[in-house]
Amino acid sequence: KAGVTQTPRYLIKTRGQQVTLSCSPISGHRSVSWYQQTPGQGLQFLFEYFSETQRNKGNFPGRFSGRQFSNSRSEMNVSTLELGDSALYLCASSITGGLTGELFFGEGSRLTVL
Amino acid sequence: DQQVKQNSPSLSVQEGRISILNCDYTNSMFDYFLWYKKYPAEGPTFLISISSIKDKNEDGRFTVFLNKSAKHLSLHIVPSQPGDSAVYFCAASNPTSGSRLTFGEGTQLTVNP
Numbered sequence: 001k002a003g004v005t006q007t008p009r010y011l012i013k014t015r016g017q018q019v020t021l022s023c024s025p026i027s028g029h030r031s032v033s034w035y036q037q038t039p040g041q042g043l044q045f046l047f048e049y050f051s052e053t054q055r056n057k058g059n060f061p062g063r064f065s066g067r068q069f070s071n072s073r074s075e076m077n078v079s080t081l082e083l084g085d086s087a088l089y090l091c092a093s094s095i096t097g098g099l100t101g102e103l104f105f106g107e108g109s110r111l112t113v114l
Numbered sequence: 115d116q117q118v119k120q121n122s123p124s125l126s127v128q129e130g131r132i133s134i135l136n137c138d139y140t141n142s143m144f145d146y147f148l149w150y151k152k153y154p155a156e157g158p159t160f161l162i163s164i165s166s167i168k169d170k171n172e173d174g175r176f177t178v179f180l181n182k183s184a185k186h187l188s189l190h191i192v193p194s195q196p197g198d199s200a201v202y203f204c205a206a207s208n209p210t211s212g213s214r215l216t217f218g219e220g221t222q223l224t225v226n227p
Contacts, residue, residue: 004157033213042118042203043158043217056214090157094213102148103213105157 002027004106006091012112018079021109025072025093031055032074033103034066037088046089049074050096078111086113117141118206120218128226133191135221137204140185144206148215149178149189152201161202162189194225 005024013019025032033048033056045058049068066076072093078085088110092103118139127133137147145166150158164171164178164187171178177190191198201222205215 031213035217040123040219042120042219043205043215045214045216048213050213056211058214092157092213102160102163103215105150105159107155107157 004091004093004104006089006106006109008109009107010110010112012114013081014114015081015083017081018077019081019111020075020077021089021091021111023074023076023091023093023106025074025091026104029093029095029104030072031094031096032068032072033092033094034074034076035090035092036060037090037108038086043090046076081113083113086111116219117144118204118216118218120202120204120221122221123219124222124224126224126226127194129196130193133189133194133198133223133225135189135191135202135204135223137187137189137218138185139187139206139216141206141208141216142185143208144216145209146207147178147180147187148205148207149176150203150205150217151198152203152220158203191223194223196225196227199223199225 031050034046035043048056052068063079068074088108090108092105148163149161152158180187201220203220204218
């Protein structure tokens with residue numbers, strides 16, 4: 001069974017640009033959530049999508065957005081990039097996103113903003 | 115407001131000994147707790163979990179203990195192996211959070227041969 005696939009794995013952008021990251025969940029998983037990891041901050045929740053609807057949102061500015069398609073694939077977009085957006089962006093999928101909370105993570109997309 | 119805290123950024127133990135990783139939380143609504151392990155250049159992988167109705171859960175060399183009154187949980191690894199060297203994240207969820215997990219900052223465990 002294929003795992004969670006994230007593309008691209010690495011990318012470099014400059015301030016003011018925008019970026020789109022893609023995530024393909026495990027087949028059959030309908031919940032996709034996104035996390036930002038920065039040194040010393042652990043993983044910070046960005047948002048969760050379930051059946052193409054945003055079900056939950058973290059405390060990030062509106063520059064961070066996402067969407068989910070009918071095949072459960074998800075994208076997240078960051079507009080007007082800032083230096084502080086440099087981070088590892090992790091996508092995670094689960095069957096229902098239910099109470100057990102167990103998530104399956106991808107390897108992440110490492111974004112560097114110059 | 116860091117609702118889940120791992121106060122030790124790093125821990126070093128000898129192979130064969132016990133590793134104890136600690137985690138504290140402040141939100142009394144959390145009712146499910148998980149530990150994830152992360153190797154460099156890989157995504158976190160699920161290790162073990164515990165529901166708030168239990169105080170202990172075991173899976174092979176890994177045991178998680180939950181002390182609800184102290185809002186504290188710990189992960190015990192016995193015996194520790196060099197392959198256990200990784201960053202360990204504690205995470206928590208509440209009944210309404212769905213896939214929203216609140217993570218601690220992580221503890222880098224190094225197991226020396």
